[in-house]
Amino acid sequence: MARKVVITGLGVTTPIGGDVPTMWKNALKGVSGAHTLEDDWVAKYELPVHFAARASTPALEVLSRVEAKRMDPSTQFGVVAAREAWADANITEIDHDRLAVAFATGIGGVWTLLDAWDTLREKGPRRVLPMTVPMLMPNGVAAAVSLDLGARAGAHTPVSACASGTEAVHMGLDLIRSGKADVVVCGGAEAAIHPMPIAAFASMQALSRRNDDPEHASRPYDRDRDGFVMGEGAGALVLEAEEHALARGARIYAELAGTSVTADAYHITAPDPEGLGATRALKAAMFDGRIQAEDVVHVNAHATSTPVGDKPEYTALKAALGSHVDNVAVSATKSQMGHLLGASGAVEAVLTVLAVHERKAPVTINLENQDPEIPLDVVTSERALPAGDIVALSNSFGFGGHNAVIAVRSV
Amino acid sequence: MASNEEILAGLAEIVNEETGLAPEAVEMDKSFTEDLDIDSISMMTIVVNAEEKFGVRIPDEEVKNLKTVGDAVNFISNAQA
Structure with missing residues (x-):
């Protein structure tokens, strides 16, 4: 009989709420997080899509300026969500060697990568910041979460495009069932509302072009749907072996059954x-x-x-x-x-x-x-x-x- | 040409921007690693920002000799001379 795995902590930062209570309230009400982008680069690069769903709470309102400086925006979102999930799980004692991270991203540090390329071309190699590599690497978010929580049973980064976040949860279940960890902080983070990915997704005709009405652009199952709307943010869950959760009298949201x-x-x-x-x-x-x-x-x-x-x-x-x-x-x-x-x-x-x-x-x-x-x-x-x-x-x-x-x- | 006091103040600003340390904690006799807890990656960022701010070049092989804030201030001052 496989170990039973339960969910004891939740965290998010999304276009419809910067924390779980706000997102959930809005998700039940039905709101749109999509809005016209005010950035200069929309006109500068003549992007065919003028809107996206930005995180409703900028990461810099949650993280300190100095800690944010060393993180790509995607990692900033991941750390914000992971901290909320961790606090929510209220784990006061943990064997850190039995705590793992499985934190995904689809694209990774695209802002860092392209900013560094601009810097190289405009100012030369000396000005490319020494933190560039750890900030742009796709495992940056898993590494940052591991560092933040002291998770030493491995920090993993499944990357499978838009399935990445779900695959991270799948990996978390495996890590606990196989006995490699007792607790896993899993999730996914993305911050790709940047002109290049918008141009690239638009070029493959994947994005909605409803520029005059962003709030009604994302319309799954509707006859007049014409593409997706770029969003950004992160989600995180604390998975726990059931016996570990029961032993500490944890609040259990649900079972991750399969x-x-x-x-x-x-x-x-x-x-x-x-x-x-x-x-x-x-x-x-x-x-x-x-x-x-x-x-x-x-x-x-x-x-x-x-x-x-x-x-x-x-x-x-x-x-x-x-x-x-x-x-x-x-x-x-x-x-x-x-x-x-x-x-x-x-x-x-x-x-x-x-x-x-x-x-x-x-x-x-x-x-x-x-x-x-x-x-x-x-x-x-x-x-x-x-x-x-x-x-x-x-x-x-x-x-x-x-x-x-x-x-x-x-x- | 900046005075040593001006260089120290400018350096303190750069250190504050990178690490969040209060500018007044950045004093001439403080060691970057021992006292200010600045790691090698932050040190390189500070060096590159100082080069731009003071219009000098601080060669990579020189960086390891800049043990204290005073070492950096003196190097920059001499490089500007």
Whole structure:
């Protein structure tokens, strides 16, 4: 029998709230974190997309100036979320050799990398700061969290594009089940609202161009969806071996019942239209958690609001859940906060844990004309989830054909 | 040409920006590593910022000789002369 793993701490910084209570209140209400960008570089580089969903609380309002100086913006967000999760778990005594970190990013220190390149070209090599390498490396966020909390059982960085955050939670479960750690701080962070990634995502036609109406641009499942909205921020969860949590009388939000990761091996960016990889991931996570389709009451969908992405996820859910898919309350929270790329899975894991714990599903906004080819029961106003033993799933898919699913069970 | 007092004040500002140490803690006889707890990466950042601020060049091989704040002030002062 595998070790049971529970969730005892949550932390976030997102476009709809700089901490868990604020984000959760807004997620149930239904707000948009997307706004027109005021930065000079939007016009300077004639970007085709003029808006994004910025973190509602700048990291510099939480971190000291000196500690922030040594961190890429993505790491700043990660540390903010990890500190909230750690404080929330209220672990007063810990064997630091048994505490691990699994903290993901999709892109990593893109601001640091490109700022250093500008400095090199404009001012020469002498002016490239000595902290450049540790700030731009993708493991920078895991390393910073490990350093901050004294986590010495390894600091890991799964990187699988927009599935990264969910894959970090999957890795956290493995680290505890395999006995390598008793407690894992896992999550994901991203800070890529920079002209280059915006230009690159726009160039592949992945971003919404609804420049005149940013708040209504992210509209998963809507007939008129035209791409995702760039978001930024971080999510973090404290995972704990059940016996470790019980021994200290911890408050337990939910059980992390099962997880899985699969690969499409179909196309570098396009999702498999039949959703076969996603279906296998869903089935594997359910098998891993000994979950029957009928146990599942809620899904936090990947649902990025791209024309091609939303439908295969429905196909996969139908294949994995059968006719029970009609009874599942589906939330597409990227409608509110945009797509946090490598952080999205971690933030959505936090939302999924809260949904199970509070028995409420967060809201999907901007669904005006539901795509008839995606007849899911989409939650558009605050919805109570049933009493009794319940399970919720959270999906994430990433460029490269990465599929990651987690299953959260009530306790 | 800056006086030694001006160089010290400018250096203290750079150290404060990099480490958060109060400028008045940056005194001539203080050791960068022992007293001010400045690691090698911060030291290089301070050196590069000082080069720009004072218009001097501090060669890499010279940095290890700058043990105290006074060493740095004197080096910069001589380099400006």
